[in-house]
Amino acid sequence: MAKYILQRLIYMIITLFIIATATFFLMKMLPGSPFDANAQKMSEEQYQSMLEHYGLDEPVPVQYVKYITGMVQGDLGVSFQYDNRAVTDVILDRLGPSAQLGAQALIIGAILGIILGMIAAIRHNTWVDYTSNVIAVIGISIPSFVFAGILQYYLAVQWRLFPPSFWETPIHTVLPTIALMIFPLAICARFMRTEMLEVLGSDYIELARAKGVSSNSIMFKHAMRNALIPVITVLGPMTVSLMTGTLVIEQIFAVPGIGEQFVSSINTKDYPVIMGTTMLFSILFIVVILIVDLLYGLIDPRIRISGGKK
Amino acid sequence: MRQNKWLLLVVALLLGLVLAACSTTGSDSEEGSEDEGSTTESESTQSDEEKVLNIAATADIPTMDPIMAEDNVSFQYVSAVYEGLYRIATGGEIVSGVANKDETEISEDGLTYTFHLREDATWENGEPVTAQDFVYGWQRAINPDNGSFYANYLMSGKIKNAAEIYAGNMEASELGVSAPDDYTFVVELEKAVPYMDSYAAFMTFFPLNQEFVEEQGEDFALTPENMLSNGPFKMTEWNTEAGWVLEKNTEYWDAENVALDGINVKVVKDADTGLSNYEVGELDRVSLQGAQVKDNQTSPEFKSLTETSVFWLKMNQASAEKGEYMQNLNFRMALAKGFDKQSYIDVAYGNDSEPVNYFVPSGFVEHPETGEDFQTGSDVLAFDVEAAKEYWNKAKEELGFEEVTISFLSGDTDVSKSISDYMKTELEKNLEGLTLETVNVPWAQQLELMRTHEYELAVSGWGPDYKDAISFVDLWITDGENNDVGYSNEEYDALVESAKGELATKPVERFEALQQAEKIALDDAAIAPIMQRKTSVLSKDYVKGMDTLNPFGNDYSFKYVDIQK
Numbered sequence: 001m002a003k004y005i006l007q008r009l010i011y012m013i014i015t016l017f018i019i020a021t022a023t024f025f026l027m028k029m030l031p032g033s034p035f036d037a038n039a040q041k042m043s044e045e046q047y048q049s050m051l052e053h054y055g056l057d058e059p060v061p062v063q064y065v066k067y068i069t070g071m072v073q074g075d076l077g078v079s080f081q082y083d084n085r086a087v088t089d090v091i092l093d094r095l096g097p098s099a100q101l102g103a104q105a106l107i108i109g110a111i112l113g114i115i116l117g118m119i120a121a122i123r124h125n126t127w128v129d130y131t132s133n134v135i136a137v138i139g140i141s142i143p144s145f146v147f148a149g150i151l152q153y154y155l156a157v158q159w160r161l162f163p164p165s166f167w168e169t170p171i172h173t174v175l176p177t178i179a180l181m182i183f184p185l186a187i188c189a190r191f192m193r194t195e196m197l198e199v200l201g202s203d204y205i206e207l208a209r210a211k212g213v214s215s216n217s218i219m220f221k222h223a224m225r226n227a228l229i230p231v232i233t234v235l236g237p238m239t240v241s242l243m244t245g246t247l248v249i250e251q252i253f254a255v256p257g258i259g260e261q262f263v264s265s266i267n268t269k270d271y272p273v274i275m276g277t278t279m280l281f282s283i284l285f286i287v288v289i290l291i292v293d294l295l296y297g298l299i300d301p302r303i304r305i306s307g308g309k310k
Numbered sequence: 311m312r313q314n315k316w317l318l319l320v321v322a323l324l325l326g327l328v329l330a331a332c333s334t335t336g337s338d339s340e341e342g343s344e345d346e347g348s349t350t351e352s353e354s355t356q357s358d359e360e361k362v363l364n365i366a367a368t369a370d371i372p373t374m375d376p377i378m379a380e381d382n383v384s385f386q387y388v389s390a391v392y393e394g395l396y397r398i399a400t401g402g403e404i405v406s407g408v409a410n411k412d413e414t415e416i417s418e419d420g421l422t423y424t425f426h427l428r429e430d431a432t433w434e435n436g437e438p439v440t441a442q443d444f445v446y447g448w449q450r451a452i453n454p455d456n457g458s459f460y461a462n463y464l465m466s467g468k469i470k471n472a473a474e475i476y477a478g479n480m481e482a483s484e485l486g487v488s489a490p491d492d493y494t495f496v497v498e499l500e501k502a503v504p505y506m507d508s509y510a511a512f513m514t515f516f517p518l519n520q521e522f523v524e525e526q527g528e529d530f531a532l533t534p535e536n537m538l539s540n541g542p543f544k545m546t547e548w549n550t551e552a553g554w555v556l557e558k559n560t561e562y563w564d565a566e567n568v569a570l571d572g573i574n575v576k577v578v579k580d581a582d583t584g585l586s587n588y589e590v591g592e593l594d595r596v597s598l599q600g601a602q603v604k605d606n607q608t609s610p611e612f613k614s615l616t617e618t619s620v621f622w623l624k625m626n627q628a629s630a631e632k633g634e635y636m637q638n639l640n641f642r643m644a645l646a647k648g649f650d651k652q653s654y655i656d657v658a659y660g661n662d663s664e665p666v667n668y669f670v671p672s673g674f675v676e677h678p679e680t681g682e683d684f685q686t687g688s689d690v691l692a693f694d695v696e697a698a699k700e701y702w703n704k705a706k707e708e709l710g711f712e713e714v715t716i717s718f719l720s721g722d723t724d725v726s727k728s729i730s731d732y733m734k735t736e737l738e739k740n741l742e743g744l745t746l747e748t749v750n751v752p753w754a755q756q757l758e759l760m761r762t763h764e765y766e767l768a769v770s771g772w773g774p775d776y777k778d779a780i781s782f783v784d785l786w787i788t789d790g791e792n793n794d795v796g797y798s799n800e801e802y803d804a805l806v807e808s809a810k811g812e813l814a815t816k817p818v819e820r821f822e823a824l825q826q827a828e829k830i831a832l833d834d835a836a837i838a839p840i841m842q843r844k845t846s847v848l849s850k851d852y853v854k855g856m857d858t859l860n861p862f863g864n865d866y867s868f869k870y871v872d873i874q875k
Contacts, residue, residue, distance in 0.1 A: 032754025038380055038459050039757050040770070043791035046462050047761075049476070053457035082550075083373035085532060093550040149582070157586045164586040166576060167552060251580040256551030260579065269754055 005290075012286045017068075019282045020275070024067060027274050028060050034080040034269040054080065056271075067275065076279075077272035081265070087276040091258060095280075097167050098245030098257030101176055106242050109181030110188050110235060117192025118224065124197060132189055139186025145248040148179040152252060165254040176253040180246065184238055188231055195227035229300055236292035240284045244277075361571045361873040363853065364594045366578040366587070370551045374531040376516040377451040377458040382865060388513045389864035390556055390573070393541040395425050395444070395495070395510035400870045402777065402861040404507045408439050408517065408540070409495065411507075420502030420815040425510070427493040431563045433519050434539045441489030443517035450523070451514050453482040460514040464775065470498040502814035508776030512863050542568045542869040553577050556868075569855075569872035588848055594873075595849040595856065600725075603661040603846045611848045614662050618671045618861045620782070621771035623838035628796030629766045632716055636766070636796070639835065640705035645767070646691045646838030648698035649736040655841050657732045658725060664842045667691045670782045670828050671842050674774070674861050678817035684779050684825060690832050691839055695740050702741045715745040719759060719768040722750045729769070763794050769840065774862045779824045780809060781862075786836045797836040802827050 033039060035050055042050065051057040055066070070077060076087035120132040155175060156164035162175050199205060200223055208218050245259025258277065265273035296303045371383050379388045389397070395409035405411060409425040416423055431439040451461035452475050465472035470486025486498030497506075509515050522538045529536045534545040542562050547555040553576035558568055576592075578584040581599035585606075588596040598606055606612050625645060627636040635641050651665035666672075672685035706712065720730040730748035737746050746767075751759070759765050774781035784790065787806050788798040805827040813820035831837075849856060855871040 030754070031752070032758045035459065038463075039761055040772075041463060041775075041792065042459070046459070049454065049462075050457065050459065053454070081372055082370070083375060083378040084528065084530075090550075097552075152583070152586055157589055160590060164590055164592070165578070165583045166587075166592075252583055254552075254576065254578050254580070254583055256549065256577065260551075267753070 008290055008293075012290070015286060016279070016282055020068065020071065020279060021064070023275060023278045024064050025060070027271055028063075030266070030269060032269055034271065071275075071279070076276045079270055079273050081268045081270045081273070087272045090261070090273055091276050091280055094245075094256060094258035094261055097255050098250070098259055099243045101173065101180060101249075101255060101257065102239070102242035102245065104173060104177045105180035106184055106235070106239055108177065109184035110231075112181075113185040113188025114192050114228075114231065116185070117189040118196055118219075118227075120189065120193040121196030121200065122219075129193075132193070136186040136189045136193075139182045140190070142182075143248075144179050144183055144246070145252060147182055148176070148249055148252040151175045151179055165252070167253075167255045167257075176249055176255055179253075180242065180249050184235070184242065187234055187238070191231045191234060192227060195230055196223060199223045199226050225299055229296065232292055232295055232299070236288045237285065240281065240288050244281055244284065361569060363570055363573045363868075363871060363873060364592065365573065365575055366584050366593055366596060367553075367575050368577075368579060368597075370577055371548075371554065374537055374545070374548075376447070376513045376518065377456060377461055379513045380459055385513060385864040386866065387545070387554070387556070387575075388516070389541070390543045390868045391537060391539045391541045391545055391559075392513070392516045393431070393439075393562075394512065394516045395427075396507060397869065398511050398860045398863060398867050400855050400867055401858055404511050404777070407511065408444075409510065416506075418815075420504075421499045423497040423499070423506055425495040425497070427495060428563060429493055431540060432561050433522075434544055434559060434561050435522075436561065437519065438492070439517055439540050440492040441495035442492070443519055444495045444515075445487050445489050446520040446523075447516055447518040448487045449482040449485050450518060452476055452485055454478055458514065460512075460775070464509060464512070464514055468499055468501065468503050470500050472500075501811070504814050504817065504820065505776045505778035505780070508778065508862060512776065543570075543573065551577055564869075568869055570868060573868060585848075594853050595847055598661075598846040598848060600660060603659070606846075606848055609848060611850060613847050613849055613857065614844045615847065615857070615859045616664070616673055617773070617843045617845055617859055618674045619771050619773040619843045620666065620669050620671050621769060621840045621843065622669055623840060624760075624765075624768050624770055624795045625835070625838065626763060626766055626768075626795055627798075628763050630764075632714075632766045633796070635705075635709060635711075635714060635716070638705050638709055640701040640708060642835035642838070643691075644698045644702035644705055644741055645737065646698075646835045647694045647701065648740045649733060650693050651840050652693075653736065654729070654732060657728050659843070661844055661846050663844045665693070666839050666842045668828065668832065669772075669785075669837060669839050670779045670824075671774075675777060675779050675821075677821055684821070686825070688829060688832050691835060698740055699742075702744075706743070711743070713743040713745065715747055717747045717749050717766045719749045719751070719756060719765040721753050721756055723753075726750060733767075760794055763796070771843070777861050779821070779828070780806075783809070783824050783827050783831075786831050795837055797831070797834070799830060799834055799836075802830045802834075805830070 033047075033051070033056070034054065035042070039047065048057065055063065058066075067077070079085045079087055079090050082090055116132045116135065120129045123129055152164050152175060155161045163172050166172055205218060205223060208222055244262075245255075245257035247259045247263050249255065250257040250259045261273060262277050262281075264270075265277060367383050367386075369383055371387055372381055373379055373384050374388055374391065376388050376392055379385055393407045395407055396404050396411055397407040399405045408431045409427050413426040414423060427439065427441060429438070433439060448469070450456060451458050452465055452469075452472050454476050462472070462476045466476055467473050471480055471484050472486075474480040475482050475485055486500075488496045488498075490496060503509065517540065519538050523530050526536045531537050534548050537545055539545070539559050540562070542559060542564070543556040544559040545554060546557045553574070555575070556573040558565065558571050562568065576587075578587065581597075581602060584593065584596040585598070585602060587593045623645065625636050625642050627633055629636060655661070655663045655665060667689050668685055668687065670684055672683055672687070675684045676682060677684070718730055718733055720726045727750055730750060734746040734748055738744055756768070760768060760770065772782060772785065783806055785792045786795070786797045787793060787803050788800075805823045809820050809823045809827070813823055832839075845859070852873050852875045853871070854874055856866050859865050860867065
């Protein structure tokens with residue numbers, strides 16, 4: 001087990017290094033410069049001296065080596081768009097609200113989705129099943145910002161049940177959480193239903209039934225455990241994308257999250273922040289994938305991480 | 311039986327969830343001093359003594375360091391927290407700040423300004439604001455290590471030695487500013503700057519307390535604790551990306567004339583969200599975008615504010631392939647007069663921005679003696695299809711073409727695309743044989759292509775940084791730094807040069823020379839003016855003092871804003 005994890009960690013570092021390199025050079029290929037707003041007002045000389053000030057006048061490979069060296073030492077540089085703010089601060093300040101919102105949406109959405117999917121599978125081809133199907137289809141096909149708009153208009157502006165936006169008290173988090181959890185809820189419900197149906201029709205469940213195992217035990221110990229595997233596969237990456245914020249939801253509910261940074265840093269050519277957010281996303285992603293792989297071993301007795309021969 | 315168990319399970323799970331959700335969010339809610347009299351509950355009526363303005367900003371403040379401020383949001387709040395020699399009053403008039411404007415001495419040749427500071431102006435910590443603070447602030451701005459864009463832009467070639475210092479050939483201490491005593495600040499210029507008053511009110515020229523700034527080091531101005539105010543307000547809270555709170559600075563010398571007790575600003579990036587918050591009473595004022603303008607135009611709370619930004623169509627005479635076409639006057643006239651400006655505005659903004667035929671905005675500068683507006687309103691480049699067709703035919707004869715393809719550079723947003731579609735339809739309809747090829751690229755790339763002059767037609771605008779027509783007229787001098795249309799006219803150059811040189815101390819003649827220069831550039835169709843922009847807002851009627859936009863720098867002067875319920 002330890003050997004396996006160590007091996008995975010080495011792969012991770014190599015992966016991250018490749019991502020950092022690719023991002024860096026791709027980013028440098030973007031047209032424009034970080035001082036767009038006033039580039040019009042700059043003389044050529046001043047343009048050059050501003051490039052110099054930000055260390056952008058050196059050849060790209062030199063900049064690259066400097067950046068990677070800094071990154072290894074934990075220094076991600078300072079942002080261009082937020083004058084003199086350390087990139088780590090820019091990211092950490094904004095990560096909190098996004099992570100909280102993402103976690104709330106994910107936990108509530110996933111649990112409700114799993115329950116809904118299970119009920120639909122157990123009550124296969126009844127009105128319960130059809131209703132949950134409709135909910136799932138709506139959740140998958142309608143973009144979250146439409147929900148966000150509807151929720152804000154009716155619940156906040158028309159009926160004044162909740163504040164329309166901002167990130168201040170628990171009450172403020174209700175609407176964005178609902179808007180964001182629709183998608184994970186729908187996905188989980190779909191996967192859970194399909195998998196449960198498949199598992200419930202499989203040989204070993206038949207055998208368990210024949211042996212007289214109680215139906216609860218069959219549901220939770222055998223069927224649900226196996227049905228959860230694909231759900232977990234989907235939930236892993238989804239966790240990362242939810243926790244790192246979603247541009248649209250954050251804009252609509254004025255949540256001071258990081259989702260928007262991914263986009264605005266690219267638009268403003270804020271190179272250090274582009275690198276910072278990309279690396280953050282990659283690291284989380286890779287770690288989550290590892291966790292998912294380890295979870296398989298815990299959930300599915302057929303998968304053995306250590307000792308097994310591949 | 312089985313059903314019941316299921317139901318129980320679901321209910322139990324749901325309950326557990328609700329509780330879990332409450333406990334996770336409940337923990338981080340009660341921190342921060344959000345409830346110290348600055349929040350407004352929608353149901354409570356504010357008491358008479360608490361005047362708090364609740365507004366939104368479209369973005370977090372990029373910087374609170376006066377020398378680094380380059381955008382509207384930074385300007386707005388830096389100018390509320392600090393005070394320079396002068397400040398901009400409501401309506402754009404420049405009035406005394408730390409320096410008494412009436413006492414300022416200007417030498418005969420206009421090269422030396424002596425400002426006399428008030429002796430009762432203090433920093434938030436009680437220390438007096440002295441001339442030394444201005445010397446330090448100005449030197450810090452021009453120091454190339456600090457990377458201030460505006461310092462070089464505004465000082466170089468004007469304030470003595472600024473260009474040399476910025477180029478690294480001199481020490482910042484050699485800048486032409488000095489403090490003969492604590493309350494006298496002297497500025498030496500390389501050439502007369504008739505708009506020195508604007509400089510004295512602009513952020514780049516604000517004073518800074520050297521001891522405090524150096525103590526903060528890298529962290530200066532990053533949080534409320536790292537700032538030292540000498541202005542009407544001080545910042546007490548700043549939650550990145552969420553909002554910030556300003557409170558009245560009781561140490562400010564003119565605090566008794568500051569009506570507001572505080573300003574609550576929240577970051578709202580989505581226009582519809584802004585409007586929702588205005589409707590439920592969370593905001594006292596909100597700016598309107600796109601379709602919102604039309605929807606709210608009839609509201610009694612609707613206001614349209616004229617900006618000093620003008621937009622025009624650039625016809626690049628230096629373009630590699632179509633330069634010879636663009637250099638033909640009739641060709642340019644045809645393009646300039648060949649599209650309906652009002653329709654352009656409808657497509658681009660859908661608000662009541664003004665179609666214009668000039669490039670120096672109206673309501674910006676006045677005649678030094680008569681007080682008449684600079685802009686007398688030329689109509690040489692007014693929309694006129696028949697005239698445009700005549701010019702077009704003349705251009706065809708002179709250049710000997712029947713058909714021509716010109717590219718139109720624009721952004722890649724939906725609005726930019728509708729603009730380029732409109733221009734294509736309109737110009738191709740009115741000018742026979744013209745094919746307009748639209749090029750839609752991201753904003754940054756568009757700017758880069760304009761900067762390197764690799765375009766044929768494009769729309770761009772200009773907003774001034776000081777209150778003087780030269781800010782616009784200077785744009786089109788031959789080989790000028792901002793002249794990216796390749797326009798050149800000797801007579802025009804001579805007029806602009808004289809306005810910058812020998813006429814600098816003769817306000818009336820200078821004013822007329824600039825008017826004359828603008829007329830020449832318009833007659834030559836150096837650019838094709840489109841519109842002077844307006845911005846639309848909804849504002850509760852109890853908000854006073856925000857009915858006009860300042861002509862440069864910070865849009866509003868919060869010192870003079872009041873709430874009268």
